[in-house]
Amino acid sequence: MIVACPLLAAVTAGVVSFALPPVYEAKVDLAVKPAQLLPSTDPNAPSISATTILATYALFMTEPPLLNKVIADLGLKTTSDELVKQVKVTPDATTALVLHINVQDTNRARSRDVANTLVSEFIKEVNQIQQAETQSTNARSGDTFVVLSPAVLPKNPVSPNKALNVAVAFVAGLLLALGLALLFDYLDQSIKSDAELTDRVGLISLGHVPFLVAGKGKRGELVTLDAQSHAAEAYRALRTGILFSGVERSVKQLIVTSAEMGEGKSRTAANLAVVLAQAGYKTLLMDADFRRPAQHRIFARVRNIGLSNVIIQDAAEEETITAVDAVPNLWLLTSGSIPPNPSELLGSGRMRELIGHLLANFNYVIIDTPPVNAVTDAAILAAYANGTILVVEQGRTTFPAVGRAKQLLDRVGAHTLGAVMNKVRASGSSYAYEYGYYATPQADPSAPDVEPLARVKPSRSARNA
Numbered sequence: 379m380i381v382a383c384p385l386l387a388a389v390t391a392g393v394v395s396f397a398l399p400p401v402y403e404a405k406v407d408l409a410v411k412p413a414q415l416l417p418s419t420d421p422n423a424p425s426i427s428a429t430t431i432l433a434t435y436a437l438f439m440t441e442p443p444l445l446n447k448v449i450a451d452l453g454l455k456t457t458s459d460e461l462v463k464q465v466k467v468t469p470d471a472t473t474a475l476v477l478h479i480n481v482q483d484t485n486r487a488r489s490r491d492v493a494n495t496l497v498s499e500f501i502k503e504v505n506q507i508q509q510a511e512t513q514s515t516n517a518r519s520g521d522t523f524v525v526l527s528p529a530v531l532p533k534n535p536v537s538p539n540k541a542l543n544v545a546v547a548f549v550a551g552l553l554l555a556l557g558l559a560l561l562f563d564y565l566d567q568s569i570k571s572d573a574e575l576t577d578r579v580g581l582i583s584l585g586h587v588p589f590l591v592a593g594k595g596k597r598g599e600l601v602t603l604d605a606q607s608h609a610a611e612a613y614r615a616l617r618t619g620i621l622f623s624g625v626e627r628s629v630k631q632l633i634v635t636s637a638e639m640g641e642g643k644s645r646t647a648a649n650l651a652v653v654l655a656q657a658g659y660k661t662l663l664m665d666a667d668f669r670r671p672a673q674h675r676i677f678a679r680v681r682n683i684g685l686s687n688v689i690i691q692d693a694a695e696e697e698t699i700t701a702v703d704a705v706p707n708l709w710l711l712t713s714g715s716i717p718p719n720p721s722e723l724l725g726s727g728r729m730r731e732l733i734g735h736l737l738a739n740f741n742y743v744i745i746d747t748p749p750v751n752a753v754t755d756a757a758i759l760a761a762y763a764n765g766t767i768l769v770v771e772q773g774r775t776t777f778p779a780v781g782r783a784k785q786l787l788d789r790v791g792a793h794t795l796g797a798v799m800n801k802v803r804a805s806g807s808s809y810a811y812e813y814g815y816y817a818t819p820q821a822d823p824s825a826p827d828v829e830p831l832a833r834v835k836p837s838r839s840a841r842n843a
């Protein structure tokens with residue numbers, strides 16, 4: 379906006395300036411020599427100064443009778459009302475003895491002719507009046523006039539001043555854009571940094587995931603499948619952030635949710651599950667988003683049988699929970715067929731039972747859910763899970779939205795570990811440096827690099843450090 383606004387304004391001003399007809403200005407300087415003032419016989423008579431005399435002449439020069447004479451002399455097709463707009467008469471400020479007559483016209487010869495004719499008609503007219511006056515008693519002897527410089531053919535137009543117009547438009551456009559930018563920034567409620575997240579919503583940041591265009595073909599969204607990639611490193615950092623945030627509780631069941639849809643819950647849950655499995659944990663990824671199920675799409679599966687079937691129809695877990703061949707240690711439970719009452723299903727005793735059973739068999743259970751602010755599903759699950767993370771889309775999710783989501787989670791007593799800043803744009807972002815830092819390839823990416831927190835409890839001094 380800051381670039382486009384001034385450029386657009388400047389180009390428009392340039393085009394308009396070129397399209398406008400050029401205006402020329404002719405000038406005449408006329409010296410006025412006021413006659414000696416005769417002492418007035420009346421002591422109350424106002425004294426007349428040279429300044430007043432010049433002002434009177436200046437006025438006279440722009441009155442219709444004189445202008446009509448000029449129009450008649452030159453045979454112009456205009457009226458005195460029109461012509462007066464082209465004529466400017468100003469008494470010289472310093473000498474008070476000179477009148478500057480400026481005439482503007484789109485025709486350069488006409489501007490010169492009008493200026494010269496106006497002055498000669500003016501002198502003629504004033505002389506006539508003065509002759510008549512000298513007959514009367516209390517008169518001044520005549521003022522005399524000298525044309526200091528007659529009007530010549532003007533060379534360059536005075537307007538439009540293309541350079542000035544373009545410059546003014548550019549500056550005006552820039553100021554407008556800056557003003558708008560400040561206004562937008564003021565009105566912009568979107569979250570951009572960790573500091574904002576902490577200060578305004580009270581959530582700690584567990585990690586950042588850069589904006590990454592999904593790969594082509596099946597499983598394109600599983601950006602962590604290439605363990606050497608920056609993306610995998612970002613999710614590994616997130617994994618560390620999450621595991622250490624739950625030091626006190628040994629998080630095993632993790633609800634991945636967000637305030638609104640499309641912020642990246644499903645993609646984050648999937649990739650987080652992959653990096654947990656890659657670290658050697660037996661991990662289950664469960665799609666509990668019956669509103670917009672996504673894990674079957676991300677893992678290129680069919681969704682004919684899954685979570686809903688386990689809960690409603692007691693489908694065997696061995697049939698519904700399937701291993702992901704591309705990632706050892708990773709199991710997937712898709713949503714299954716969509717039930718009419720998702721919230722009740724997720725809040726049912728059967729669901730709790732299932733999760734309890736799964737927790738006994740897996741190191742981690744990652745649960746993808748619908749948005750908190752839209753439906754109650756995530757809050758229901760979060761109420762009895764020991765860890766919940768909120769995905770926040772940088773530059774899009776707003777403070778009020780995340781604040782509301784956190785409030786809803788707090789209300790059910792959820793253990794909100796913090797937030798993941800997702801779709802972080804590297805350019806102009808303060809996190810760009812970190813991604814450069816992560817670029818160091820690992821010797822053996824498949825080796826477990828994080829110990830399960832359930833087993834490893836750092837000492838108090840290590841935690842404080």
Ligand SMILES: Nc1ncnc2c1ncn2[C@@H]1O[C@H](COP(=O)(O)OP(=O)(O)O)[C@@H](O)[C@H]1O
Pocket residue numbers: 587588589590591592599636638639640641642643644645646672800801802
């Ligand atoms: N880090 C990211 N970079 C780029 N695109 C992303 C990222 N995370 C998610 N997306 C994309 O955003 C869209 C919504 O993501 P999804 O995980 O389905 O969101 P949600 O489950 O919150 O509705 C998808 O097209 C997904 O590929």
Ligand SMILES: [Mg+2]
Pocket residue numbers: 643644645667670671672746747
């Ligand atoms: Mg989703």
